[in-house]
Amino acid sequence: MKNFAFTPTRLVLSLLLAGVVGGGGATFINTRHALANTPAITASADASASNAGPTVVAPDFSQIARQHGAAVVNISVIGSLKAEGDDAANVAKSRGMPGIDPNDPFFEFFKRFGGGGGEAPQGMPTRGQGSGFIVSADGLILTNAHVVRGASDVTVKLTDRREFKAKVLGSDARTDVAVLKIDAKNLPVVPLGSAKDLNVGEWVLAIGSPFGFENSVTAGVVSAKGRSLPEDSLVPFIQTDVAVNPGNSGGPLFNTRGQVVGINSQIYSQTGGYQGLSFAIPVETALRVKDQIVATGKASHARLGVMVQEVNQTLAESFKLDKPEGALVSNVEPDGPADKAGLKVGDVIRSLDGKAIVASGDLPALIGQALPGEKVTLDIWRQGSAKEVVAQLGDAAQKQAKAVDEAGAGDKSKLGLALRPLEPQESRQAGVSGGLLIQDARGPAALAGVQSGDVLVAVNGTPVNSVEQVRALLAKSERSMALLIQRDGSTIFVPVRIG
Numbered sequence: 001m002k003n004f005a006f007t008p009t010r011l012v013l014s015l016l017l018a019g020v021v022g023g024g025g026a027t028f029i030n031t032r033h034a035l036a037n038t039p040a041i042t043a044s045a046d047a048s049a050s051n052a053g054p055t056v057v058a059p060d061f062s063q064i065a066r067q068h069g070a071a072v073v074n075i076s077v078i079g080s081l082k083a084e085g086d087d088a089a090n091v092a093k094s095r096g097m098p099g100i101d102p103n104d105p106f107f108e109f110f111k112r113f114g115g116g117g118g119e120a121p122q123g124m125p126t127r128g129q130g131s132g133f134i135v136s137a138d139g140l141i142l143t144n145a146h147v148v149r150g151a152s153d154v155t156v157k158l159t160d161r162r163e164f165k166a167k168v169l170g171s172d173a174r175t176d177v178a179v180l181k182i183d184a185k186n187l188p189v190v191p192l193g194s195a196k197d198l199n200v201g202e203w204v205l206a207i208g209s210p211f212g213f214e215n216s217v218t219a220g221v222v223s224a225k226g227r228s229l230p231e232d233s234l235v236p237f238i239q240t241d242v243a244v245n246p247g248n249s250g251g252p253l254f255n256t257r258g259q260v261v262g263i264n265s266q267i268y269s270q271t272g273g274y275q276g277l278s279f280a281i282p283v284e285t286a287l288r289v290k291d292q293i294v295a296t297g298k299a300s301h302a303r304l305g306v307m308v309q310e311v312n313q314t315l316a317e318s319f320k321l322d323k324p325e326g327a328l329v330s331n332v333e334p335d336g337p338a339d340k341a342g343l344k345v346g347d348v349i350r351s352l353d354g355k356a357i358v359a360s361g362d363l364p365a366l367i368g369q370a371l372p373g374e375k376v377t378l379d380i381w382r383q384g385s386a387k388e389v390v391a392q393l394g395d396a397a398q399k400q401a402k403a404v405d406e407a408g409a410g411d412k413s414k415l416g417l418a419l420r421p422l423e424p425q426e427s428r429q430a431g432v433s434g435g436l437l438i439q440d441a442r443g444p445a446a447l448a449g450v451q452s453g454d455v456l457v458a459v460n461g462t463p464v465n466s467v468e469q470v471r472a473l474l475a476k477s478e479r480s481m482a483l484l485i486q487r488d489g490s491t492i493f494v495p496v497r498i499g
Contacts, residue, residue: 058219061205064258065217070159071188072207072251074214075130075143075166075180077151131208131251132156132180133190133260135290139164139182142286143250144265145171148178156182159215170293174234174301174396175368176265176281177289178250190252193259195238195282198222206242206264206278208251218243220278227279228361229266234301234368237279238262244278253280262286285369302370302393305336307423308360311348319348320384326350327360331424341378341391348381367393415474415481415498416443419456419467430455430486434465438485448496450485457491458484474498 130147164182171178220242253262262280308327316324326348372395418440
């Protein structure tokens, strides 16, 4: 699947959970929220009076807010410092809030209200807030996975001020969708629509709890569809210019017919606050994950086993393509589904089951909509001619990291790391020749400050390239280990107590 390089000093990809650590006064920053109270979209009655075409005015969203606002809930979570950091609730990321000058007024604002808990002691209980919406009258709620990740206590508050303890039925980090259940009946529910029916330029409405301000309504238009974002390539995001901020995470995105078409999830920003680029998970993706979680407690995703890159004009000319479209295969996983189907490096995948692949990000989004075991037909371009390949998709879970929990050391505590070797492209992006990607950090490693996404370069001064090496070094360690970690382009030693 395609891997993305991300430069935190230029852009901050912010998951929109509002976290609060401790108290302190509020610093308010003026932001403009334009919500028109004009009649529904209409065309001018006197089209002949002007050659400018029909006049379009903003819709009146008050009826949608009045009818369906009660089905939008506020979610409060209590967890550990690690949960907060993983959520990226520290809007500019807890890793030092890259890209924000400490003298910038946004710095203090987001440190307090974005959950910037970098100065808090490890293990300190933290609180966060997000949004969600009710999809069944008996208490089934959809939200973002990052809203409830690592939470030990989840409380759902309704607009009538009733509060319920919620159970997390399951969450899926790959699509950032989670399903909650509260013990209640006859609850208001949102009507569900289709993101496929959305048009670019169409008006949409968000309801949520930005910075804890419950049931806040903001509006905008659909800016684009099918966006592929760094680290979230399985989701064909809806891009909008709706004002969403920390705390809007998990809230619904409505169309003008009052139907939910997406779940507000992420923003692109240089400051950590809204800057006109917000992204929502299509409701079809969320519902597919919800159905799997309700049935089995987890979600399954398909895997093709390739890494791809964009086809630009120069590459198109080199491969004798008529236009710069498709997904260029840059790596094929040995013995993976693509390898078994006969795909090769240099192939250009142009469609999947008849669905055109224009940008390389279209491929993982389409694969993400399939299930393990399904067969797909790929139209490819190889050495100047078109071919057709049939591949049976694998299970993405089969390529999960190996857990370094058992070291054969008897009563030794677990290290709590889940590691996997770096892909060639990931090594190039990280600028390292070896090391292991940390896919999850728990227990002693998490308490020491190790985070998922870090690259483990060395243990006790010994470079590591395999899980077996780490296990062997752990077996020889008595009380602590010194982990050399690369994070955001910098390397640091992290001491981990294991005894």
